[in-house]
Amino acid sequence: QQQVKQSPQSLIVQKGGISIINCAYENTAFDYFPWYQQFPGKGPALLIAIRPDVSEKKEGRFTISFNKSAKQFSLHIMDSQPGDSATYFCAARGAGSYQLTFGKGTKLSVIP
C-alpha cells in the first residue's frame, strides 16, 4: 500500500522554467512533509519541509505548496537551473513517529 504517491516519474524542463512535482497522501495523521534532493552517487539530502499549519513555504527558488483538504503537496522550483538536475523525493511522517514514508521519486532534468 503506497501511502505517498508522487508524480511525475520524470520531468524535463528548460533552463529558466518552473519545475513542478506533486505528491498526494492518504493518511491524515501525517504532520510533517519534507522534500529530499538526491544527486547521482550521493545520498538524499533535505531540501525543504513543511507542516500542515501553513499552506506555503519558500526557501530561495524552492517552494512547497500544501493543500490539507486535498491531501496534496507540491514542490515548485522557480528559474530551474541545470544544477537542479537530480532526483527529488517527497515524504511524509506521522505525528509522534520518526519514520518517513517516501514517494517513488521524480528524476528532474534541466536542459540548457
Next chain:
Amino acid sequence: EAQVTQNPRYLITVTGKKLTVTCSQNMNHEYMSWYRQDPGLGLRQIYYSMNVEVTDKGDVPEGYKVSRKEKRNFPLILESPSPNQTSLYFCASRGLAGSDTQYFGPGTRLTVL
C-alpha cells in the same frame, strides 16, 4: 564534520555469502535507519532503531538483520544474500529532539550474483 558514513561503498558478492554493511554517525543521534533504493520503487525502509538495543522492522525486513550495540553504529547484515537483494542501500540518522532533519549516508551499491 557531521556525517553518516557507510562501508563499503561498492560490493559484489555471490549468493549465500554472509556480508555486513557498516554504518556510523558522529552526531550522537538516537534514531538510525536502513533503506534500500530500487528504480521505480523509491526508498523503502528495512529496519530502524530508536536507541541502543532497540530495533524494529520497517517495510521490507525479510532477509536482513541489524544490531545496535553502540549508539553511533548500526550495521546491516545479510546472512544469506540473494540476487533480489541487489540494490542501493542507505543508512540514515536523526536526533529525537530538536531538528526533524534525517541525514543520509552516501550509499552502498550491492550486487549479488
